[in-house]
Amino acid sequence: MEVLAYSLFSDFDISLFISGKHFRLYEKFGAHLIQHNNTNGTYFAVWAPNAQAVNVTGNFNQWNKTSHQLNRRLDSSGIWEGFIPNIGKGEVYKYAIKGFDGTDIEKGDPFATKWEHPPRTASIVWDTDYAWKDKTWLNKRPKVNVLNKPMSVYEVHLGSWQRDPSEPKRVLTYKEIAVSLVPYVLDMGFTHVELMPIMEYPYYPSWGYQITGYFAASSRHGTPQELMFLIEELHKNNIGVILDWVPSHFPGDAHGLFKFDGTHLYEHADMRKGFHPDWKSYIFNYDRNEVRSFLISNAMYWLDKFHADGLRVDAVASMLYFDFSRKAEEAATNEFGGSENLGATLFLKDLNEAVYGSFEGIHTIAEESSTYPGVTHPVFAGGLGFGMKWMMGWMNDTLKYFKNDPVNRKYHHHQLTFSITYAFSENFMLPFSHDEVVHGKSSMIYKMPGDEWQKFANLRVLYAYMFTQPGTKLLFMGNEFAQTHEWDFKNSLDWHLLQHPPHLGMQKTVRAINKLYKSEPALYEHSFSHEGFEWINADDAQHSVYIYIRKGLKAKDTLIVILNLTPVYRENYLVGLPFKAKWKEIFNTDAKEFFGSGKLNEDVLLPLQETCHGREYSISLNIPPLGALVLKQAK
Incomplete structure (x- = not known):
């Protein structure tokens, strides 16, 4: 077999890519099953501008690293491409790259739509074909998935929401999850599900926040088409789907994006800008046009190919500021001497303009903990253009207040009234997320003071307060029935607690609150207005x-x-x-x-x-x- 000259790129595609304005790169890069010269095979394209050579290696050539060299384009794009006959769906492959300094590197495909099940690290030739049956939802989405309608989000980690009782170590497939998750969310009255990252990631304890396969549904739960089935089933039941998305950083795994062609290609070469000290991960170089194209194309991909109804963008504050989690003397500055990452602000503005301009009835939601102004203001008005922002100040003040013994609450009274002074400065979502029930913070029920009855009464009134305040809502799985343990990503939720009256009562409370929230226009028509x-x-x-x-x-x-x-x-x-x-x-x-x-x-x-x-x-x-x-x- 040989590599034949072939390209999916037009000159216009190249122009858009190198200017940071190509937002559907998934239609060009990666592995595409095509027919060329009446022969079935796969077209490969990868960006590696500093590589001396790029070969495709896999089972088809006994993992030979030099027999199938891609052709470097003659322009300045840095793209290597070519058609290899008789490679079909399911073929396992990697890119064997000779780096700029002659170093031999093996990388997975940044645009692969499927990867091997971790700890294996190769990419798999696949497609995103699916006969969708959610047209009814998509047609009405612009009217129901909007800011003046109720939005009660159930945040879910697919690997630990529920597991196989007969084999507790086995995570369920997307299809198995659909069987129980969809009717449960429908019964509980949530309007949306937010899935913690389901893009391919190697290290399970990262919960999905350290991604290597940005364009692939995690193989731990099945194929891309099986994830599409789960989303479709939610849509058929009028439940929106928000995906957690992580454009802020990526891990340094050898098969991932780090030093992709032997140079700091996707990450900043200056480690004051390119390395995250808290997460020991690498920060995207938002100043690079091609990197912005990669990330925005990835956002578009999940909205386009998987019919997602929104993206919750993780760790936005860490993107906006060079001195995030750094001492001032250890942080880089921008060209004007400030701490703001101007490339990141450009990226976020481009992102929001692109996705809102391309899809009706979608949301982007910023997990943003700083006081950066105008996160949810339109780009044309100087904002970042997000639809909503997590109200971290409200969450922190509220939990601090509720931890107080009731006899002392009179001394902290205005911790609950303060948030209204800024509640309408942004479009806020009120979150009690997974972050609040891990790492020794205790479960929601054990944050509450008092005896058993008082703990449950406190938590019921906390949720009633949350759902009757301005803003949309997010509740992490297990919180709705007062899970007693902190969240454990390795095990199922403690569903057996529902045999006990206090926990069953809590679940009934949340179900009733959701019903109240959705049925009373006063609770959602002016969610973001005084x-x-x-x-x-x-x-x-x-x-x-x-x-x-x-x-x-x-x-x-x-x-x-x-x-x-x-x-x-x-x-x-x-x-x-x-x-x-x-x-x-x-x-x-x-x-x-x-x-x-x-x-x-x-x-x-x-x-x-x-x-x-x-x-x-x-x-x-x-x-x-x-x-x-x-x-x-x-x-």
Whole structure:
């Protein structure tokens, strides 16, 4: 067999690639099954501008590293390409590269759509063909997957959500997961699933955040088509799919992107910019046009070929600043002497313009912990162009507050009111993610103070607070039924806990909260606008009571939310009203079905002409201990 001259690249493709503006490189690079001169085979293309030679090696040539040399393009692109006859789907291969200094290197294909199951490290010739049956979802997505609709996200690690009970060490396949995950998410009322990284990665304890195969669905769970099946099944049930995506760094594994052609090709050569000290990984060189094209093409690939409805972009703060996790004297600076990574900001702006310009009804969500301004503002207005940003400050303040013994909460009252002062500066998502239940931080239920009843009551009211605040929501798997152990990526969730009433009650609470959130327009129509929120009383520190209004487009949808964050039953408590009306309790975390004490307000609450909280009319009601209740105008 020989390597025949062939190319999928036009001159225009090359021009776009080297200028950083080619966003569908997956249609050109990698291994493509084609027919050439009436012969079936595979076209290979790889970027290795500093290599002396690039050969394809695999089972087909007994792993000979010199017999099938690709042809270097005569332009300045640095692309090696060629057609090898009679190589079909399933062929295992690598690139044998002679580096710029003559060093022999073996690399996997950066654009491979399938890889061997780790710890094996070769790429596999494959395709992304699939007969999709989710057109109904895609057609309505622009209307339902938008910022003025409910968005309750269930964050899932596929390897540990559930495992085979008869063989606990075996992770389930994408198809096996679909059988139980889809009906569970549907039953619990979540609107979206967020999958922790499912791109191919070698080191299992990295949870998928150290990627080597950016264009491949992890072979641990099956083929690309089986992942497509899982996504399709979620779509058929009107559940959106967000993928965790990691354009911030990659590992130094020998078969991966690091020193790909013997030089720092994908990463910065200056290790002050190119090495991440916390994660011992390598940072993409966003100043390089071809690298930006690679990354944006990867984002487009998952939205295009896998019908993903959004990307949650990991570790954005680490991309934006050279001094992230570095002492000032150890950090690089930009051309103006500042700490901002200007190449990264350009990349993120290009990314968001590209994906929002190409796909209707998708989201990009930044995990961004700094005070960088305008993360979710449009690019044309000077922002980065993300759809949403994780509200890390809200999450940290909230958990700090709830860890306090209730007797001391009056001294920390405004930890829960402070977030409203900046809640509408960005489009915020409120997250309780996997990061909060690992590394000694304890599970959500054991962050809560008190005896067993109080712990569960605290957690119920915490979730009610979360879902009645402005912003979209994200809850990590297991949090919904008060998993007691910290998350363990090596084992299934503790589903057996649901045989115990407190845990079953917690699950019922989250199911009911999701139903409330999705059915009450006041909780989502103004998620990112001050028009949707108003305090009735933010200052009752003595009793640790908080009262606020959530508003929709119509006055009849107005809700009053009342939180009592002490274990004291508050009887005949006066609440000022937004307007004169009869009110009905529509939700109460203290319901017995939730493992509460059953202290409800079952009668219609009549308005009293008694001034309270600066308002002309008020109602008198009972507030359960460590409870949250929601009132709506009675019909």
